[in-house]
Amino acid sequence: MSAPEARGGRLVDATIRCYPARWRRRHGDEAAELAALLIRDGTPAASIAWSYLAGAAREWLVPRPGRSLSTVAAALLAAACLLGFSAALVAESGPAKAAGTTQPPSGQVVPKIKPTPPSAGSSSPHQFTSCRLVRPTQVTGAFDAAGHGRLSSQGTAHARSC
Amino acid sequence: MSTRDQGVLRRAGEASVLVLVSLADGPKHGYALIQDVRQFAGVQLGPGTLYGALDRLERLGLVESLPADERRHPYRITAPGAEALRVHLDSLERVSAAGRLRLQLGGV
Numbered sequence: 001m002s003a004p005e006a007r008g009g010r011l012v013d014a015t016i017r018c019y020p021a022r023w024r025r026r027h028g029d030e031a032a033e034l035a036a037l038l039i040r041d042g043t044p045a046a047s048i049a050w051s052y053l054a055g056a057a058r059e060w061l062v063p064r065p066g067r068s069l070s071t072v073a074a075a076l077l078a079a080a081c082l083l084g085f086s087a088a089l090v091a092e093s094g095p096a097k098a099a100g101t102t103q104p105p106s107g108q109v110v111p112k113i114k115p116t117p118p119s120a121g122s123s124s125p126h127q128f129t130s131c132r133l134v135r136p137t138q139v140t141g142a143f144d145a146a147g148h149g150r151l152s153s154q155g156t157a158h159a160r161s162c
Numbered sequence: 163m164s165t166r167d168q169g170v171l172r173r174a175g176e177a178s179v180l181v182l183v184s185l186a187d188g189p190k191h192g193y194a195l196i197q198d199v200r201q202f203a204g205v206q207l208g209p210g211t212l213y214g215a216l217d218r219l220e221r222l223g224l225v226e227s228l229p230a231d232e233r234r235h236p237y238r239i240t241a242p243g244a245e246a247l248r249v250h251l252d253s254l255e256r257v258s259a260a261g262r263l264r265l266q267l268g269g270v
Contacts, residue, residue, distance in 0.1 A: 027213050029233045034192040034209050048209055055210025 008045025009036060015049045018056035170222060171250040177207060177215040178224075182239060182247045185225060191234040192216075219243065 012035040016028060035048050171179055184190060184198045192212055199207050207215075216237060219225040224243030227235040239247070 023213075023217075027235075030192060030230075030235055031209060031213060033233045034196075037193045038196070038209065051208025051210035053210070054208075055214050058210075058214055 004045075005036075005039055008039045008048070011045050011049045012039070012052060015052040015056065018053060019059055020056075023056075023059050170224075171246050172253075175215065175218075177211050178219055179247070179250060180205060180207065181212070181215045181219060181237075182224065182243055185237060185239040186244065186247060189228055189236040189238040191231070191236045193234070195237070 009032075013032060016024065016031050016035075019028070031052065035045075035052070038048055039045050171182070180199045180203055181195060183202070184195050190198060192209065196207050196209070196212060199205055216225065216227075220227065220237075224240060224246055225237050226240055227237050229235075
């Protein structure tokens with residue numbers, strides 16, 4: 001067996017170990033031999049490993065009669081993933097707060113920004129949609145009395161006016 | 163075969179149907195199944211997909227594994243498996259005929 005084949009074999013063996021013990025007792029040897037034959041035929045070891053990995057995930061996640069423990073484990077895994085996702089969302093919202101999004105004192109109403117029509121001599125085909133770059137401004141967020149979010153420009157960050 | 167059993171292969175997925183078609187002319191082990199499916203359907207079954215399909219079909223009683231030949235288990239289609247395959251292929255034939263007819267009538 002050549003070095004790449006041996007490396008591929010080790011990769012596939014590692015993915016076969018991801019299957020539940022019951023499955024490995026039943027198909028483990030056969031699966032390893034099948035992978036060796038496919039690698040010898042020229043099938044990339046990575047694609048074989050990926051197929052076994054997906055199969056292992058299905059084996060663990062698909063509920064079966066008499067597999068209550070695995071079902072619970074799958075549910076716990078899903079819950080952990082959801083918690084992780086939520087934590088990531090919360091962590092992502094931190095920098096936005098640090099960038100200066102503030103709420104106005106209660107009762108303050110920020111005026112709505114209305115699009116301005118193009119000047120009479122303008123040849124722009126897109127009425128009300130011509131954009132121009134403006135000098136760097138600080139963009140801060142606010143909420144109006146109706147609870148709608150608004151952005152207002154004040155001086156230091158880059159912005160575009162439309 | 164009950165109405166519930168008739169749809170069993172539809173729910174089992176395409177890989178299961180390909181495996182049953184391959185086993186219809188005699189027992190085969192995993193490697194031979196993959197080669198055969200590639201030859202008659204042009205589909206490259208991944209080994210993980212193959213074993214998933216074989217497990218599912220075995221649980222449904224549509225295939226059975228024979229005593230191991232060295233490290234390989236040959237698999238054989240069972241009588242209910244052959245019947246389920248026949249029903250499924252009949253259904254596919256009806257769908258295929260209807261599709262061809264409608265394409266003809268539509269002039270597409």
